[in-house]
Amino acid sequence: MQTITTMKSIRDKFIGYFKKQEHIVVPSSSLVPDNDPSVLLTIAGMQQFKPFFLGERNAEKEFGSNRLTSVQQCFRTSDIDVVGDETHNTFFEMLGNFSIGDYSKDGAIRMAWEFLTGVLKLQKQKLWITVFAGDDTNVKDIEAIKVWSQYVDPSKISEHPRKDNWWGPPGTSGPCGPCSEIHVDRTGKPCERGTLCVPNCPCGRFIEIWNLVFMEYFQDEAGACTVLPSKNVDTGMGLERLSMIVQNKTSVFDTDLFAPIVEAVQSEKGFGATDTERERVVKTRIAADHLKGAVFLAANGVQFSNKDRGYILRRIFRRALDQFSYPLTSYPNVVDAVILSYRDAYPFLEQKKGGVHELLQAEAERYTSHVRETIKKVTERHGTGDKASGPEQRKELTPDEAFTLYATHGMPLERLKKEGFVFDEAALRKKVEDHKTISRAGATSKFGGHGLGYSLDASHASPEDAARMTRLHTATHLLHQALRTVLGTHVQQSGSDITPERLRFDFSNPEKLSPEQLSKIESLVNEQIRRSLPVNVEELDLNKALTSGALSFFKERYPERVNVYSIGHFSKEICGGPHVKNTSEIGTFKILSEKSSSAGVRRIKATVTP
Numbered sequence: 047m048q049t050i051t052t053m054k055s056i057r058d059k060f061i062g063y064f065k066k067q068e069h070i071v072v073p074s075s076s077l078v079p080d081n082d083p084s085v086l087l088t089i090a091g092m093q094q095f096k097p098f099f100l101g102e103r104n105a106e107k108e109f110g111s112n113r114l115t116s117v118q119q120c121f122r123t124s125d126i127d128v129v130g131d132e133t134h135n136t137f138f139e140m141l142g143n144f145s146i147g148d149y150s151k152d153g154a155i156r157m158a159w160e161f162l163t164g165v166l167k168l169q170k171q172k173l174w175i176t177v178f179a180g181d182d183t184n185v186k187d188i189e190a191i192k193v194w195s196q197y198v199d200p201s202k203i204s205e206h207p208r209k210d211n212w213w214g215p216p217g218t219s220g221p222c223g224p225c226s227e228i229h230v231d232r233t234g235k236p237c238e239r240g241t242l243c244v245p246n247c248p249c250g251r252f253i254e255i256w257n258l259v260f261m262e263y264f265q266d267e268a269g270a271c272t273v274l275p276s277k278n279v280d281t282g283m284g285l286e287r288l289s290m291i292v293q294n295k296t297s298v299f300d301t302d303l304f305a306p307i308v309e310a311v312q313s314e315k316g317f318g319a320t321d322t323e324r325e326r327v328v329k330t331r332i333a334a335d336h337l338k339g340a341v342f343l344a345a346n347g348v349q350f351s352n353k354d355r356g357y358i359l360r361r362i363f364r365r366a367l368d369q370f371s372y373p374l375t376s377y378p379n380v381v382d383a384v385i386l387s388y389r390d391a392y393p394f395l396e397q398k399k400g401g402v403h404e405l406l407q408a409e410a411e412r413y414t415s416h417v418r419e420t421i422k423k424v425t426e427r428h429g430t431g432d433k434a435s436g437p438e439q440r441k442e443l444t445p446d447e448a449f450t451l452y453a454t455h456g457m458p459l460e461r462l463k464k465e466g467f468v469f470d471e472a473a474l475r476k477k478v479e480d481h482k483t484i485s486r487a488g489a490t491s492k493f494g495g496h497g498l499g500y501s502l503d504a505s506h507a508s509p510e511d512a513a514r515m516t517r518l519h520t521a522t523h524l525l526h527q528a529l530r531t532v533l534g535t536h537v538q539q540s541g542s543d544i545t546p547e548r549l550r551f552d553f554s555n556p557e558k559l560s561p562e563q564l565s566k567i568e569s570l571v572n573e574q575i576r577r578s579l580p581v582n583v584e585e586l587d588l589n590k591a592l593t594s595g596a597l598s599f600f601k602e603r604y605p606e607r608v609n610v611y612s613i614g615h616f617s618k619e620i621c622g623g624p625h626v627k628n629t630s631e632i633g634t635f636k637i638l639s640e641k642s643s644s645a646g647v648r649r650i651k652a653t654v655t656p
Contacts, residue, residue, distance in 0.1 A: 091142030147276030178224035179205035336366035352556035579614030
């Protein structure tokens, strides 16, 4: 019978086990990385150890050992759109053990197996393993397969491509290498895929809990890999997911430290009157996760702003508030619950409690003002007036006015209701669906199936113009990824147009780009062109394409089968083409201009020359 264990005891057991394995315990670093410009926030336990993996610093001299362990506070936005399911969070704690040129795959695998099955008593038959299958760049991890075969039946060891079993670097450059993941079989029942139902199957049967990364390479910003001075080990295991398994819970939100935060959210009773039970669960989880993340970011010194870390903080905090229709001032009880749950492990939360409350309160008031000012301007523009006065004041919106607030200004339905508006919900939802239908039709006729939203119709162009537009098309993929690399993953494509003379690319970003940023983006694109990267295409099922990491921003109009274009290891997007075969065909990339397109959207025009 599996013992129900608290998250605190799991933390303690992890640290205790690795101390016995001669590891030095290193405290968690800040969520704001120290001297690491490649990332905005700490996303992995290994980040503070990057200089040791790279051979720039000596762990033996600084810590007295090349074996280290930590429980690291981490924050990731890569899965923000799926927060609300059973297993994903923005903020989480990562348990990790690290070897700087000490033990390798055999030691890492042995200790992971001993901790899970010996210390935590997880059932051995429920543990499955994945390894790197190899590709044109790196060979299959045969060594890991041999070591794992000493502990599990070979039928439970499956090989997977780079997207699943290659980790890093954290950011635009740094250490990386093949990885081996440990998955838990939650149901023991294969889905309709039968023998193909192994870890990474989309059916949800398996959950990954521990990633053993064999840090043997360094990847530069252009994607090229070189061998590191020593073979290293970096492991990471999310405490929330592990606790979910150990405590036999159905989601990470039911674990003992998260549950009080969820209860505090639920106590506010701020759901919309028409929310289904599932919608209430998801909204509760999103609010609990995002408010928890906001507390940790604020306590780590992050301030609200429209760029970088401050943009992330603002996004998650406002998104948390928008899950409910209650007044924005009702959230502080949730903040208190977060601090109460985590103050023992992170005493600085209690120490900075007053400052955190002040910071979040000021932002909540700022957001309230923004919402009301936006609504006031829009309703005045449309001539909407109050239909009643006093405490029961009501403001009636026509479907067109409601749609403008919803679609143009991003006001959720519950926010509209909260602000005292009344409207025909059925009519509004119909307008939303009609808008999507028109958008899909317009996209098909205007974009010609080119995936990124390019107004690119080469059917009436000369052969020379068509070839040039193809070069510009591929260059746009490189530009898109370069923007995300330099500015951050908040960058999303908002529109594009290609003529024989130039490309135009619209993207989300809150402020004007500096000359230095533009120079870096231009140089990064040209570096990929000089590297003569192959442009490969693969036809995949849409779901598989999305889970492979391919960028996509028009999901509602994609067919069941899509083309995924990869440009080396630099860019990967769902697209319909056309493309050059190799980046060397593009020519020299030159940015012509950068300016505002609309609120929060910037526009770059660029060209290529032979």
